[in-house]
Amino acid sequence: MTDPTQKTAGVRVRFAPSPTGYLHVGGARTALFNWLFARHHGGVMILRIEDTDAERNKPELVQGIIDGLKWLGVDWDEGPFYQSQRTELYRAAAKKCLANGTAFRCYCPADKYAGGDYAESGAQDEEPKGGGPRRVTRCSCRDGKPSTPAVKPAIRFKVPVGGKTKFADAVFGQREFSNDEIEDFVLLRSGKGDEEFGQSMYQLGVVVDDIDMRVTHVIRGADHISNTPKQVLLYGALGATPPIFPHVPLILGADKSRLSKRHGATDVNMYRAEGFLPEAFRNFLALLGWSPGGDEEFLRTKDLIAKFLLEGVSRTNAVFDRPKLEWFNTQYLQRLPIEELLPEVENELKRSGLWKPEWSTGAAPGPEGRDHAWFERTVDLLRPRIRLLPDFSRWARAFFSDEFTRDPAAKEKFWKDPKVPELLAKLADALGHLKEWNHDACDHATRAVAEAGGTKAALLINATRVAIVGQAVAPPLFETMVVLGQQRVVRRLHDAVAGSAKA
Secondary structure: OOOHHHOOOOOEEEEOOOOOOOOEHHHHHHHHHHHHHHHHOOOEEEEEEOOOOOOOOOOHHHHHHHHHHHHHOOOOOEEEEEHHHOHHHHHHHHHHHHHOOOEEEEOOOOOOOOOOOHHHHOOEEEOOOOOOOOEEEOOHHHHOOOOOOOOOOEEEEOOOOOOEEEEEEOOOEEEEEEHHHOOOOEEEEEOOOOOOEEEEOHHHHHHHHHHHOOOOEOOEEHHHHHHHHHHHHHHHHOOOOOOEEOEEOOEEOOOOOEOOHHHOOOEHHHHHHHOOOHHHHHHHHHOOOEOOOOOOOOOOHHHHHHHOOHHHEOOOOEEOOHHHHHHHHHHHHHHOOHHHHHHHHHHHHHHOOOOOHHHOOOOOOOHHHOOHHHHHHHHHHHHHHOOOHHHHOOOOHHHHOOOOOOOHHHHHHHOOOOOHHHHHHHHHHHHHOOOOOOHHHHHHHHHHHHHHOOOOHHHHHHHHHHHHHOOOOOOOHHHHHHHHOHHHHHHHHHHHHHHHHHO
16 A cells, blocks of 8 residues: 555645745755755745745845755745735635634634733643643634624634544654644734734645645654644645645754754855855755665765655754764865866855956966966865865965965974075075976975985975965975966065065
8 A cells, every 4th residue: 555645746845934034054954855855756846935924024034045045056946936925815715714614703802811912822721730731722702702892803713622633744654633732723813904804824824825836745844743733624624635744853953952043053144155065065954864775975966866765854853063064065175076166166266356367268378377277277286175165265375366475373383494595595596497397397306405405305395385375284385386387486485585584
């Protein structure tokens, strides 16, 4: 017999963020899971903005959510749809529930029950002494006995008395909830001014939209499990079949508490600003609560799509491990085909003002022969030592610009020998007379100057590295010399000597 929680024909999924905050890591992971599932099954990905909460919405955050999704590589086939533009659809659904007896007009004022807004939350929740299930108090309005007839009513769902509401969760298995623990939740708020009714509440809007958009799988965080019985009841009231509900585990911080700002950046766009590669972040995020079924961790996006199945989603909460994310980023920096990495480095250099047009594909070489081939060789030389994209314009700045500073700590360590200025001057002269500029020629010339000066080659190699790139740690010296070019290396050596004389 086919498992009803695994139907995949005509897959339609949605990501439905609320613009009351940024695109946080948990939301991005939910969007990614939906996207991978849709792409795996050749289905449809829908983007829906749930912006009905006028008091808490921040419209400017919508663009941040969209930008974050685009950076993450999560595209959509339909939308974005905005719930604020679909009000009449929700009102019609609520009135349908009124007509078929599954909803009622509630006249209870907002302050009827202490400790909560009755018109919003639905009922007085009584916590029983000694634990056990909570009890929900029903108001008289559901029985046609308005508590305050003069007040404009809200529309509230009439939860059945007694019995259980059940659904099959594609991750957590069969779930059931006692109806006596589910409040008569609000569908439409009471109207203001000339309006008969106000805005739709979350439970109604999400169900009406999922029905209208023919959503087949609602993949979302496990914190939504408590919403699901209410929505299952609503599907029945509207004469629709509920979708499949795969709830995915939550993401925790390193201390095993719910991921929050105190654990560091939680806005996806912050990781973009820090310089993480989008595919590395995608790979890392996909493995938070999902496994492809083996030990492999480095999974290109095409591999994630090919392997993504709901069976791989864990019931155990995931832990956001920042060092692991950084490991993924270095792996991608080192292992991506160079032609895929170059555009990311180009964007970083443009952001920092270091980019030169002659480094573009097909452009004529610039001064000292630098062209696209040079740019490719340089990035390939640097990437084993790069952690984040801004390292190209900060730590490796000297490879792309003559305007760089020499690290004082490196100078203190490697220029303290009084022989260094004389050795650097002699090396500049020797390198300037080389007929061929390659690794072996630079190596031979440097070691010859060290030997003639009666010093170890390591002293001159380290001093030269600081002179020409400003850092104590950099790619191998002679490969660095070749990439920088003869004129630039000789000029920087002379500049280092002149600077040491002034110090």
